[in-house]
Amino acid sequence: MWAYVWWCIGLFVVTIVLRKLLSVKPSKVKFHFKFILGYFLTFLIALVVWPLMLLRPKDVKNAKATAQIAKHITKLINVRWELRNGQILSEDRGAIIVSNHQYSLDILGMFNIWHVVDKLAAVAKKEIFYIGPIGLTAYFAGTVFIDRKNAKNAYKQLKITTEVMVRKKTKLWLFPEGTRNRNKTGLLPFKKGAFTVALSAQVPIIPVVFSPYYFINEQKSIFNEGHIIIKCLNPIPTTGLTMDDLPKLMNRVHELMDIEFKKLSKEVLDPLPPEYPLASFLRKMQ
Template identity: 60%
Template sequence: MWYNIVIITVTLACIILLKQLFSSKPNKIKFNFIYFILYFGTSLATFLFLPMCILRPKDVRNATVIAKVTKHMTKLFGLRWELRNGHILAEDRGAVIVSNHQSSLDIFGMFDIWEVAQKLSVIAKKQLFYVWPFGLSAYLSGTVFIDRNNPKSAYKQIQVMSDVLVKNKTKLWIFPEGTRNKDCTKLMPFKRGAFKIAVNVQVPIIPVVFSPYYFINSKKYLFNKGHVIIKFLDPVPTDGLTEEDIPNLMNRIFEVMQTEYKKLSKEVIEALPRDYPLAVPLPQTDS
């Protein structure tokens, strides 16, 4: 008797689950399932490439190989990434890349363009290291994990990358906002860490702007098809600058990125069908 009850219960649960997954209306189950597939697929790929990472630990080229596979994950859900000014990213030199940070989806945009950069390392929060196998593979691929609650320790860890930036001509990707920005109307104030590193090592800063994720909303469980522009801006040299110049440098780059963010927002909105349901409010721009 109990066996039949279990079978019926499981069957009903599967029917409800499938109904939610294939529903045309946004719902929590469908929304979370999309992220589950993205994270599971990424974890599987990093697990398969783990032996390669172990054989050449801390080699940033490991991430390039993994990205060639994982960059296709978001295509399953209709996301398209467009790289602009890729020649800036491709140039063989050490640099600090500063980018706006909107969502965990940012990493998939980075996967899509990673092959262009080749030698690229990322600053990530310490907690991600414990998400195995992704965290272990990322560590073995040159990702620098920092403890945001311990600024002195975090800065020391980043300083280790200084020689790598110059000697190995590696680019270091940092999100200067410090955390995910859920307000799609503007950028959050920058923290000075990325700029301090660039000035100390005397390498250029390359600003990069992701257009807003107008197609997702975690509160409304919306995850629609979308188009994201990843635009690299002209490098800003730091030759001859000192720590006294950092505040002005931060403000200058912030304004450039904020202006470009608004331009990209306007562009993606104008390209959308008139009846497209925006998931989030976007910046007000001049017509």
Template identity: 45%
Template sequence: MSSLFELFVVTLILALPFLYETNKVFRYYLKFFVYYGVVLVNSLLVLPIMAWRPQDVKNLILASSMCRFISGLVGLKWELRGQDLLEKQQACVIVANHQSSLDILGMFEMWPVMEKCTVVAKKELFYAWPFGLAAWLCGLIFIDRLNTDQARQTINKATLNLKEKQIKMWVFPEGTRHNTGTIMPFKKGAFHVAIMGQIPVLPVVFSSYYFLNSETKEFNPGRIIVTALPPISTKSLTPQDVESLMNRTRECMLDVFDKTSAEVLTSTLPTPMYQ
């Protein structure tokens, strides 16, 4: 019986590289399995360390340092532009386009640069332990998206802490993930926070995830350009300016998204053998 089991294991191991190279569906699920699996294991490993300084955003630097290698495992290369804007120690609201859970891998590349940055996340994420507990220890802000008043109170309270401790707050203003080749309309919450706190909005743009398709189950190697844009001041703005600020931010992000997406797509095209 044991010999049959050993034969099965050996056969399975030998078949994995073949399946990976020839079956795109297998490759798609395997990459996400590796991604989520490593994050969950690392979440368990860092819990005892993070418990010594609970809800400290600098815990995210430790978490990111242990997870950055995942990008190499799944074939992703990140290129950060505008690093100096993220390095500046200031309270601000970072707004970024949201295409996939892979965005977190890009954020792992950026946390050592940003140093102090928290994230607004849906409260359901907290219950996905051990990751949710690790996220809480890292100072993430969990909100109930179905309870607008309570969510607003939670963020308003957090904004005072941001200003006092010079912490950045990362928000995905589209609300949910959309890998559609564009940036979807924004929700107003992040811009209300920026204006009420009189802190700048700092746009961050991830180029298109051309390598990923959840419908056809494709997850190929890819290059992503992440661009930090100059902060947009909210000084002297009032709640009546929320929509104009939101539209202005989205327009500048769309322009950069289109340009950087075209750049990465061009760089992936095969070079002609004959000119």
């Protein structure tokens, strides 16, 4: 009885502290606290769920179930996600999803739309496997770990995974920029891994574009409430294409995604009031 009372008191105190920290004006404390809170809660969820995954190890259904829990983290850091053309992702077929990559928060965006994609496996750098329970959870959720420093082995691992993807109609999600891109004016050049796999498996490529995180600025220690649009573009078929078509395919996808990113940038930035902390700075970057 008393344990329950103290637990409620503790939860009440933590809630008050969270509200206080998240309501103060921009500061380094608030900025870093939001990121730390996201990482901590992800760590905590992983610590609880990974042992349950042992019942069906490396099944992508584990990822979907975990995402349904982890997606609520964004409510605490006041980020809203809006999915457009989600019916494209819900089609029951194998495919390669490629998206731009800006912050680690992109993963939370994926969590919020995972139920739409249903059968989905993420592709991540191998270093994530060693992050305690997060790495174990990712592993048992069917995440494909690749060594980005060894292109040959990375492609071999993806090739093995692709055969399973086609047979089980599972989608693979990759970030072709290869690293986080904080430049709000456009996309970085793409690496060829995702496109090589798509051509090899003859599966469509589904471009997905995240609008810019206009509410975050590291230099000014700003992390405000925000809204991110996740836009799915029409699938690009690869049937009949060969490796000779690789450069043209990469350029086509990059161009389509870059154009859409700039459209979304304009959409989210234009409504911002002049007094918004980053409004003038972001508009100059357009």
